[in-house]
Amino acid sequence: MSGNIKFIQGNEACAEAAVYAGLDFYAGYPITPSTEITEFLASRLPQIGGKFLQMEDEIASLCAIIGASLTGCKVMTATSGPGFSLMQEALGYAIMAEIPCVIVNVQRGGPSTGLPTHGSQGDVNQARWGTHGDHAIIALTASNHQDIFALTVEAFNLAEIYRTPVILLLDEVVAHMRERLVIPQPGEMPLVERLKTTVNEGVDYHPYLPREDGRLPMSDFGGPHRYNVTGLFHDMWGFPSSEPRAVHGLLRHLVDKIENRVNQLARYKEYYIEDAKHLLVSYGSSARSARHIVEKRRSRGERIGLLELQTLWPFPHEMVREKCAAAQAVIVVEQNMGQILQVVKLAVDQPDKVFLANRIDGDFIMPSDILNILRLIQGKGV
Amino acid sequence: MVFSGSGGQGVITAAIILAEAAVLYDGLNAVQSQSYGAEARGGATRSDIIISDTIIHYPKVIQPNVLVCLTQEAYNKFYSIIRPGGLLISDTRYVQTEKKVDAQQKEIAMYETVIAKIGKPIVFNICMLGTVIAITGLVNPESIMKALQHRIPADFLDMNRKALDMGIKLGETAKN
Numbered sequence: 001m002s003g004n005i006k007f008i009q010g011n012e013a014c015a016e017a018a019v020y021a022g023l024d025f026y027a028g029y030p031i032t033p034s035t036e037i038t039e040f041l042a043s044r045l046p047q048i049g050g051k052f053l054q055m056e057d058e059i060a061s062l063c064a065i066i067g068a069s070l071t072g073c074k075v076m077t078a079t080s081g082p083g084f085s086l087m088q089e090a091l092g093y094a095i096m097a098e099i100p101c102v103i104v105n106v107q108r109g110g111p112s113t114g115l116p117t118h119g120s121q122g123d124v125n126q127a128r129w130g131t132h133g134d135h136a137i138i139a140l141t142a143s144n145h146q147d148i149f150a151l152t153v154e155a156f157n158l159a160e161i162y163r164t165p166v167i168l169l170l171d172e173v174v175a176h177m178r179e180r181l182v183i184p185q186p187g188e189m190p191l192v193e194r195l196k197t198t199v200n201e202g203v204d205y206h207p208y209l210p211r212e213d214g215r216l217p218m219s220d221f222g223g224p225h226r227y228n229v230t231g232l233f234h235d236m237w238g239f240p241s242s243e244p245r246a247v248h249g250l251l252r253h254l255v256d257k258i259e260n261r262v263n264q265l266a267r268y269k270e271y272y273i274e275d276a277k278h279l280l281v282s283y284g285s286s287a288r289s290a291r292h293i294v295e296k297r298r299s300r301g302e303r304i305g306l307l308e309l310q311t312l313w314p315f316p317h318e319m320v321r322e323k324c325a326a327a328q329a330v331i332v333v334e335q336n337m338g339q340i341l342q343v344v345k346l347a348v349d350q351p352d353k354v355f356l357a358n359r360i361d362g363d364f365i366m367p368s369d370i371l372n373i374l375r376l377i378q379g380k381g382v
Numbered sequence: 383m384v385f386s387g388s389g390g391q392g393v394i395t396a397a398i399i400l401a402e403a404a405v406l407y408d409g410l411n412a413v414q415s416q417s418y419g420a421e422a423r424g425g426a427t428r429s430d431i432i433i434s435d436t437i438i439h440y441p442k443v444i445q446p447n448v449l450v451c452l453t454q455e456a457y458n459k460f461y462s463i464i465r466p467g468g469l470l471i472s473d474t475r476y477v478q479t480e481k482k483v484d485a486q487q488k489e490i491a492m493y494e495t496v497i498a499k500i501g502k503p504i505v506f507n508i509c510m511l512g513t514v515i516a517i518t519g520l521v522n523p524e525s526i527m528k529a530l531q532h533r534i535p536a537d538f539l540d541m542n543r544k545a546l547d548m549g550i551k552l553g554e555t556a557k558n
Contacts, residue, residue, distance in 0.1 A: 005405070005406060007398075007401060007402040007405045007406055007412070173415075176415060176416075177413055177414065177415040177441050178401060178402075178412075178413065178415070179405075179411075179413045179414075179438070179441075180405045180411060180412070285441075288439045288441055289439070291439040292439040292440035295439065364441075364442055366440075366442075366444070367440055
């Protein structure tokens with residue numbers, strides 16, 4: 001058998017993908033259920049010339065990878081809800097200062113320390129709006145190990161292209177279960193490398209002046225150019241500015257560079273959508289239960305389909321509206337109180353046809369939980 | 383299938399080895415998961431394994447075709463979830479079966495055989511794996527050995543092979 005087939009946990013699949021994507025520097029503070037990512041990289045990174053740092057907490061972890069990213073490294077940290085809460089301040093900084101980095105949040109039950117060892121998808125809105133101020137964010141998720149691998153590599157690529165933090169929202173169920181992963185050969189998946197400035201030493205370098213395509217070439221800290229990095233609104237040199245035109249221009253740039261590309265950023269999978277009367281919309285581990293139901297019921301001839309979202313933010317409103325248009329009922333399957341339900345309702349033409357099939361007690365959502373909602377919608381009771 | 387017992391008996395390790403052997407060496411699909419947290423310490427430990435030749439979506443086991451119980455507590459907690467007509471394997475040393483369930487019940491002296499012939503309980507779980515694969519025919523014994531080879535130190539391989547063979551014999555006897 002080929003050596004690239006592994007039977008591992010989702011957390012390990014994520015860490016393997018980070019290495020594949022070219023991770024140079026990882027800083028983190030272990031927390032269940034993300035610890036295996038930290039553990040794996042603590043042993044692997046030093047073997048391949050990378051650096052691993054265990055920090056004193058999660059704020060320091062994100063700050064450390066922001067610093068390392070500015071020196072030209074590809075960087076990542078991983079945590080769970082409580083740690084992700086601590087990271088929000090530095091997350092805003094990375095958005096404002098346009099620092100490429102990948103932040104993995106393996107979700108567990110919350111709020112607060114909540115349910116450390118049980119799955120949840122309760123941090124979807126936190127990923128969107130956890131840090132203050134107007135901003136855009138990219139958040140991706142996956143339901144199986146092959147997709148975790150692909151989306152982790154994608155997260156690194158998008159972080160480089162858009163000079164932005166990218167959040168990977170995994171959850172305890174996929175993170176801890178073991179299944180097959182085929183690790184692609186080097187070169188099989190495209191990797192985006194850091195776009196570096198061609199401005200020579202001694203020539204004025206503008207770290208925050210976008211090129212025509214919107215991308216901002218970087219100059220490694222410690223290299224030939226001296227420039228300023230700040231969380232304050234800033235001009236093209238990176239120096240603080242409260243000049244209204246500079247403020248307006250920067251905020252619009254930060255939002256537009258992501259929101260204007262919502263269709264390009266939309267990653268999703270669809271199963272039997274065309275003629276589906278009942279359309280399930282799901283993501284992450286919940287999508288496994290949803291897919292289970294769809295495959296079972298399709299084999300009996302029922303017209304049921306699944307739209308599995310992988311890009312949660314920016315939310316692909318148009319795509320979701322189109323896919324949901326022909327369905328009689330749309331059932332959002334998620335392990336929270338309806339965080340994606342709300343955005344799906346905003347996206348579709350008839351919000352009244354959108355229902356929630358959820359589970360919030362820490363147990364993994366069962367096919368029967370979804371079936372009960374389907375029965376209710378059809379007027380059959382549970 | 384569900385493997386259950388108490389912490390330290392190696393039921394989770396056995397589940398991982400079985401599923402890994404199925405995926406890496408027998409070309410099947412498998413998903414393995416386990417419960418974490420307070421319920422994973424002491425009490426009854428449980429690991430779920432699904433092995434299939436098609437894609438596995440729902441990753442947990444609701445009604446196992448095969449249920450292995452290595453302690454009384456695990457038996458008491460889980461015997462009722464067995465799929466009607468399924469296979470319930472329990473160990474005679476620790477488990478007194480109380481109720482008749484709609485399953486083929488195999489009470490097998492795995493622990494006592496391991497103690498009598500090897501003298502150490504640490505390969506009890508591998509003996510159990512031997513029994514399971516002999517009765518179900520799910521995974522090739524050589525695949526289990528290959529999975530063991532890259533998980534345990536070479537010095538322990540012989541002992542594990544002995545335990546696996548012992549389990550296979552027990553399983554074959556029980557099958558007939």
